[in-house]
Amino acid sequence: MNTQTEAFLTEKNLANNNADWAEVGKSHPHESAVLHVLGEARYTDDIPEVQGTLHAALGLSSKAHANILSMNFDAVKSARGVVAVYTAKDIPGTNDCGPIIHDDPILSEGLVEYVGQPIFIVVADTHDNARRAVRKAEITYEELPAILTPQEARQAQSFVLPPMRLQRGDAQAAFERSPRRVKGELYVGGQEQFYLEGQISYAIPKEDRGMLVLCSTQHPSEMQHVVAHALGVHSHNIVVECRRMGGGFGGKESQSALWAAAAAISAAQLKRPVKLRADRDDDMMVTGKRHCFYYDYEVGYDDEGRIIAARVEMVSRAGYSADLSAPVATRAVCHFDNTYYLGDVDIRAMCGKTNTQSNTAFRGFGGPQGAIAIEYIVDNIARDLNKDALEIRKINFYGRNDAEGRNITQYGQKVVDNVIHELVAELETSSEYQQRRADIKAFNISSPVLKKGLALTPVKFGIAFNVTHLNQAGALVHIYTDGSVLVNHGGCEMGQGVNTKVCQVVAHELGLNLDKVRATATDTSKVANTSATAASTGADLNGKAAQNAAHTLRQRLAEFAAKTYGGEQADIRFAAGLVSVNGLDIPFEALVQKAYLARVQLWSDGFYATPGLHWDPKTMSGNPFSYYAYGASVSEVIVDTLTGEWKLLRADALYDAGNSLNPAIDIGQVEGAFIQGMGWLTTEELWWNKGGKLMTHAPSTYKIPAISDCPEDFRVSLFKNRNVQDSIHRSKAVGEPPLLLPFSVFFAIRDAIASVADYRYNPPLNAPATSEAILSAINGVEAMAASSSQEK
Structure with a gap:
């Protein structure tokens, strides 16, 4: 980025100079909401x-x-x-x-x-x-x-690209000084x-x-x-x-x-x-799906539950070709820590070449697969120590400041925006976690068949593309002589509201009401060499690029207004459709018409490149993320131990959207991501027969969550925060990170299963936790309890 671009991309210069007026931070409807409802939104x-x-x-x-x-x-x-x-x-x-x-x-x-x-x-x-x-x-x-599973690929050493390895410290020495160890295997399925x-x-x-x-x-x-x-x-x-x-x-x-x-x-x-x-x-x-993962893990920890050493081998089902498996695996490695400081680690990731569909990007892009492994391990540690898993989670959180020496990730990036302590504390209180935990234990004692479970799980998710050069965007903004504005940018609208947010940014910058700004179709002949709308960067990158373009136009109009009406350019205000200059309030469209007649350029391009990113794929170290988004959720479930059926009774989610551009859209994104992630971990099972044919290839055999699967009591809130990084209006991404929130559903189910044997054994539950998998885990816990009783 050149010096001139950097100069006017600072928050101070880009902030609208009218403090009591704004079009960002408001809960505007999605720009196509009416078209969606009327069936008039035109798809391909x-x-x-x-x-x-x-x-x-x-x-x-x-x-x-x-x-x-x-x-x-x-x-x-x-x-x-x-x-x-x-x-x-x-x-x-x-x-x-x-x-x-x-x-x-x-x-x-x-x-x-x-x-x-x-x-x-x-x-x-x-x-x-x-x-x-x-x-x-x-x-x-x-x-x-044919090779069909990641386990088979691992055994045959069949990979689409060389294995990855990230090491920090001396994991082996750390294991030797660890008072306790937990080891095991886990399988987490893919998702359509x-x-x-x-x-x-x-x-x-x-x-x-x-x-x-x-x-x-x-x-x-x-x-x-x-x-x-x-x-x-x-x-x-x-x-x-x-x-x-x-x-x-x-x-x-x-x-x-x-x-x-x-x-x-x-x-x-x-x-x-x-x-x-x-x-x-x-x-x-x-088409390919979310990569399923097989894990072989071992963790050393002390009597308090603090993790001392960690080793994990992750093998994904890449499919027959590489596609995006390499960056998916990289992100899984970088998110294995989730919200926890891991001092001495040895993390390996392999992309298994299998004779199945070539798996690809899916909301979260490897992050969920990396983070769920450490959450599973923490859940095991808690049960082994006969403690609440929330206690173990808290003791392993990243530190709040440099003095604690626990704020550097395994890949070397400093965590400078950590709010997980405050966020979890707020959710623990608002969800009445401790009282409900006690109530559920009492319920389970008196209920032999139906068992309840409760879990609180945290989220830390890095925002940016793994590949540094993809973190760039362009935009075009046109002002027409009637004062209306057209914006085109490189992001693609897929229901997430990126066009709405970008239009809000442009409207805010020009001091207009949102209805004065319209976004057009993404088009390679307008903005060239765009990055994918992915990695939760759509609003971040394209919002900044559009803001850049709109700022240039505002500066031109301010300069023209100062020459025409007198006064200082720095004192000119753009707000509520008016331009205030030298004591006069001029309608925006009137100033635009005069500027056109004076041959002032009324369109501009804009560009943005995320600063401060670097990554070395050989050493798997660097600063791959611009910032982190945080969140946490609490889920309460009830499980029928005779059938394996279950229901989510209540879910509380608190998400850090920073200084939200549009709270209504962001809350909707959190809600949707929660249900989609819950489906991945509970009902959405991909199954191939022995001949390698995907048998779950239609809505009749592949079960996404339905409205009846949503909890009747669903409480979603945005955590009050402000991004420490100069993101677009200090907001944070809301696309992918909330998909990790329903980890709490999976672990609440596991908690309910564990209650069958008085929480003494770790249920052997893989994902998705279908009714069959739940019954199998219940049988496993009962078998462990019976075996222990015979030994005694």
Whole structure:
């Protein structure tokens, strides 16, 4: 960042100079809320089709690992409405859609590596005809051995990239001086993104080898690159546009590339528009999910429960290609500590190559998988010491200041914004945790079948992309002569409200009411080289970039106003649609009209790059995060020990959104993340059969939480705080961190199971904690109790 940019990106210079007026910090409705309710919000499949539009479908592998011996498309080509069939040899450019490593073909070139891998494209006159036709292909295979689980990948040393290792101190020596140790294994399953709008791309050929791709994606610039490479053209030939997504959750960060490329390849060959919309079954069969993780852990601790040494080996199910597995594993390593200081550690992470879908980004991006392991360990320590887990959590928290010497993470970043002590204390009081803990123990003594459980779990989540160069954003802001404002930025709206927040920032900067500002579709021809809307950085990066642009415009208008009306430029105020200068209150639009006639430039670009970030992937050390978001939650559950059924009775969540840009949207994000994370840990089970076919590939077999799963008593609040870093108006990200809050649900279930044997044994509960898993854990606890009784 150059010195001039740094100068006016400081909070002092960017703060609106009217202290009693603001458009940020207010609970404005989502900018598309009315359109959503009326069904008028236009998604990619709602865009009116150009005359001559054709429809594509993908032909998928039925084998997990095999060589293709032959393909017969005669029946496909003769099927109703079929226009063309394309295979890898018909791709004019590069047959690859891998985001980092080029190991992810758009279409198989003879080797298939999972059930559901695309092999060919069928283009027909209708969507249904294309889907019916793909099933008529005759393909013969030579089957090869398949690896399906992370445990199998670990045993076979099958990885998509070299293992990672982070060490601090001397873990072995620390273990030797530890009075106590706990060791074990844990398995945490993956999760389907289950966005309401499935994968879809609509490619429309333009003149001179140009292509417009309307795509439901979190990363238009990456789609632009993939399509350009696939077609063998320059990026400037390709325009990718996304007005909004019906959900993304990471599943449309890199994996929308396959659909964009397939549609564009077909459209380029036929010189006609082609739409490729995935049905839910195809979507779930083809696309990757949250990585499931297998853990082998050991921790040394003292008689008070303070952790002295930690060793963990994490193996993820990466799938058949690398995709984003490397940064997911990196974030898991960096979040293994969660809110706890770990002095001597040895953390290893491996990305298992398996013959399953190539797993990808999912809300939290490895952070939840890293943090849940240490929470499981802390839960074990507490039970081993016959103490409340909250007591063990508190004693291991990062220190409040430098003097305690407990505020440096395992990767070397200093924790300078720690509020976890105060936040947890506030939640412990407001949730009546201690009284409810006593009440629940009393209930369990008198209830032989139904058991209640309670848990409080904390969250510390780093905000920024792992890869430093991705932490940048651009924006354009236009002021029209009627005083209305149009903003375009590189972020993608997927329901999280990034457009609303960015418009609030621009309105605030220009002293306008929010209804004067409008955001347009994300478009690679307007803001180039954008980063994905991911890593919880959407509002942080794009808000700063838009603020930068709006500030430039305000400075120009202030300079013009001072020249026109007199007075000092520094004293000019922009507020409530008025510009106050030298004792006069001039309507904003009137000043704009005069400025236009005076040939003052009424548009500006803006840019922002997050300062202070660095990361060394070889040593796994550095300063990868701009700041940390904190939170905590308390969950109370009741479990039927005869059936394994359970219900969440009450949930209290307190989240640190900093100086919230929009409290209503932020609270909604926390609520949604809580329920989504609860689904990951309890009901959403991915299951592959022995042949490697995903059997949970539809809403009938894959169970996301329903309204009946939400607690009747759900209390969500924002912690009063102000970011110590110069984030956009000192706010904090709210996209991913709240997904870790429902850890408390999982551990409350574990607490209820432990009560079956008077809390003496650690229940062997893996995630998701389905009814079957709960029953298995109850049986495990009862068996441990029986064995102990026999020994006595």
